[in-house]
Every structure is written in C-alpha cells, then in structure tokens.
Amino acid sequence: RKEVEQDPGPFNVPEGATVAFNCTYSNSASQSFFWYRQDCRKEPKLLMSVYSSGNEDGRFTAQLNRASQYISLLIRDSKLSDSATYLCVVGVNDMRFGAGTRLTVKP
Amino acid sequence: DVKVTQSSRYLVKRTGEKVFLECVQDMDHENMFWYRQDPGLGLRLIYFSYDVKMKEKGDIPEGYSVSREKKERFSLILESASTNQTSMYLCASSLGTGLAGELFFGEGSRLTVL
Numbered sequence: 001r002k003e004v005e006q007d008p009g010p011f012n013v014p015e016g017a018t019v020a021f022n023c024t025y026s027n028s029a030s031q032s033f034f035w036y037r038q039d040c041r042k043e044p045k046l047l048m049s050v051y052s053s054g055n056e057d058g059r060f061t062a063q064l065n066r067a068s069q070y071i072s073l074l075i076r077d078s079k080l081s082d083s084a085t086y087l088c089v090v091g092v093n094d095m096r097f098g099a100g101t102r103l104t105v106k107p
Numbered sequence: 108d109v110k111v112t113q114s115s116r117y118l119v120k121r122t123g124e125k126v127f128l129e130c131v132q133d134m135d136h137e138n139m140f141w142y143r144q145d146p147g148l149g150l151r152l153i154y155f156s157y158d159v160k161m162k163e164k165g166d167i168p169e170g171y172s173v174s175r176e177k178k179e180r181f182s183l184i185l186e187s188a189s190t191n192q193t194s195m196y197l198c199a200s201s202l203g204t205g206l207a208g209e210l211f212f213g214e215g216s217r218l219t220v221l
Contacts, residue, residue: 003166006149032208043197043212044150051206087149093138093157094165095201095210099149 003027004090006098014106017078023088023098024070032095033064035073036087044087048073078105110134113198113213120220126185128216130198138201139181140210141165141173143194150197156181188220 006023013019021035033050048055050062050071061074071088083105088098114129132139138157142150142165152165154173162173170192174182181200185192195217199210 031205034209036210043215044210045212046209049206049209089210091208092204094152094155094163095140095199095208096152096166097142097150099147 002099004088004096004098006088007101008099009101009103011101011103012106013078013103015078015080017105018074018076019078019103020075021073021086021088021101021103022070023072023090024068025090025096026069027090027092028066028069029092030069030090031092032090033062033071034089035060035062035071036089036097038085038087038100047086075103078103080105080107111198111200111211111213113196113216115216116214118216118218120188120218122187122189122220124188124220126188126218126220128183128185128196128198128218130181130183130200130213131179132181132200132211133179134200134202134211135178136200136202136211137178138203138208139175140199140201141171141181141183142197142199143167143192144197144215145194153183185218188218190220192218193220194218 036044038044054063140155156175
C-alpha cells in the first residue's frame with residue numbers, strides 16, 4: 001500500500017463548479033500536510049498548508065482529519081486558470097506525494 | 108525568496124555512464140530531497156537528508172546514491188545509468204517539520220538515458 005493515496009481523477013468540470021480532492025495517508029505520526037499545484041512542465045508550487053483546524057484561502061478550503069487520516073481540498077467557483085494537477089503531500093521528515101489529480105475546468 | 112537551483116535542466120547520457128545531479132539551496136534549510144516524476148506515477152521519493160552527512164532512503168533508492176557534504180548542497184548520483192532511469196528529477200528543500208515542512212522546488216532536471 002502506498003503511503004499517500006490520492007483520487008486518481010481526472011476531473012473535468014465547468015467553470016463555476018465546486019470540486020473536491022481527497023488524500024489518505026498511512027503514517028499516523030505525520031506532521032506536515034500540504035496541497036501543491038503543478039502546471040504542465042513546471043515544478044510543483046505550494047497552494048496551501050493544511051492546518052489541524054482546517055483553513056480557507058479565498059475559494060480554496062483545506063481540511064485535515066487525523067482520526068481517519070485524510071486531507072481534503074475544496075475549490076469553489078472554479079476558474080479556467082484552476083486547470084492544473086493537484087498534489088497532496090504528507091510526512092514527518094520524509095515528505096511523500098500522492099499521485100496527483102488532474103483538473104480541467106472548461107468554459 | 109528561497110532559491111533551489113538544479114545544475115542541469117536537460118541531460119542526455121548513455122547506459123552505464125555515471126551521472127551527477129547537483130542541487131543547491133540558499134536559505135539554510137535543514138532538509139533536502141530528491142524525487143523523480145514519471146507520468147501516472149506522481150513524485151516518488153528517492154532519498155532525503157535532514158542534516159549534513161545524513162541521508163535516508165525513500166521509496167525507490169535502488170540504483171541511486173546521494174551526498175550531502177555541505178548543508179546547502181545535495182547531490183544525486185546514478186552510478187551506472189540505465190534506460191529506466193530516464194525521468195524528470197526534482198530537488199526540494201524545507202526548513203523543518205510541521206508547517207515548516209513546506210517544500211521549495213528546483214526547476215527540475217530532465218534526464219534521458221540512451
């Protein structure tokens with residue numbers, strides 16, 4: 001079993017849609033939780049840190065459920081510019097990625 | 108701004124060659140990482156280091172070694188390159204753990220082994 005499992009996608013949604021991504025992780029000692037965004041042929045860039053109490057940044061909401069060992073990312077009112085691959089990252093000193101979920105937002 | 112610099116953006120090597128991929132960060136980060144990224148497989152952790160001269164295996168260390176002689180530099184070595192090591196290699200660094208575990212990436216090194 002992989003240490004970090006992520007929704008395989010792809011997700012194809014119309015503009016304005018709400019879309020949710022989930023990742024489960026196996027190491028209960030994990031301390032670091034992030035969502036990254038990766039555009040085609042670019043390196044991953046931080047989208048959001050995930051706080052224990054959950055956090056929101058504009059149209060993006062991240063949540064952590066330690067009991068069930070998963071993190072989630074909700075994107076509201078999707079824009080064309082949200083089209084990218086979304087990656088969850090979980091770890092302690094080691095940092096492991098989910099396989100990534102490709103999102104395409106269509107007009 | 109944190110800057111992570113990878114020495115080569117594109118490399119073409121022949122099977123059996125020794126390959127060095129260099130990574131330098133300028134923010135005094137404790138942790139450094141090497142990943143490879145392949146279509147459909149995401150980023151897979153090869154090795155990481157949480158201190159000078161310290162190294163830990165990730166999920167796919169076979170065929171690779173690393174060196175961290177100075178805090179700012181983390182090198183990935185392919186002792187004898189093989190075609191299945193053709194991939195995008197990404198180096199990253201982070202300050203610590205928890206929220207300080209945010210990863211900062213270099214632009215990547217695309218290696219082709221013929």
